[in-house]
Structure formats: C-alpha cells, structure tokens
Amino acid sequence: MTVTTITSREFNQDTSGAKKAAANGPVFITDRGKPAHVLLTIEDYQRLAGGHMSLLEAVTQSGDEADFDFEPPRVGSGIFKPADLE
Numbered sequence: 001m002t003v004t005t006i007t008s009r010e011f012n013q014d015t016s017g018a019k020k021a022a023a024n025g026p027v028f029i030t031d032r033g034k035p036a037h038v039l040l041t042i043e044d045y046q047r048l049a050g051g052h053m054s055l056l057e058a059v060t061q062s063g064d065e066a067d068f069d070f071e072p073p074r075v076g077s078g079i080f081k082p083a084d085l086e
Helices: 008-013 015-022 042-049 055-059
Strands: 004-007 027-031 034-039
Touching: 004 008, 004 015, 008 015, 008 027, 015 027, 015 034
Parallel strands: 004 027
Antiparallel strands: 027 034
16 A cells, blocks of 8 residues: 655646545645645545445444434335225
8 A cells, every 4th residue: 555645736736646546545635734635545435434334234233333223114004005906
C-alpha cells in the first residue's frame, strides 16, 4: 500500500491522477499544509466501514451491536383477497 499526499491545488488540477493513486492506497489532500481530506477507492472505504451487511448478519449479531428494536407493522385483513378466476 502506497500513501500519497497532494495539495488541494494539485487535486483540482489532476483529479484523474489522484484517482489512479488511490488505487494503490489512500490519498491525503492537504489544505494550507494540513491534511483535510482522504481519497479512497470504494472497496477500501467499504472494508473500513464494515462493508455491506446482509439481513441475516444484522439479526444474528451478538453483543452491543445487536441492540436494536424490530417491530414490523401488523398486516391488516384488507390486503389479502380471494382470486377471481371467472
């Protein structure tokens, strides 16, 4: 993994170069010499953010992460009607 640092001006002048550099690792974008933003590929971001979670993974979690309420709405009797086959 390669870490790249560029200025805001360099980013504005060569966005495609920054995107290519992000394929090899994070790109730090500075404002007045201080890091202000980080450019990542979507794959790197999803890996850092925990990726996509399926419904099965969400409901089978254990510990503090699993603390959520799930109360689906009741289905009323007016939704289901017999089929008219005539």
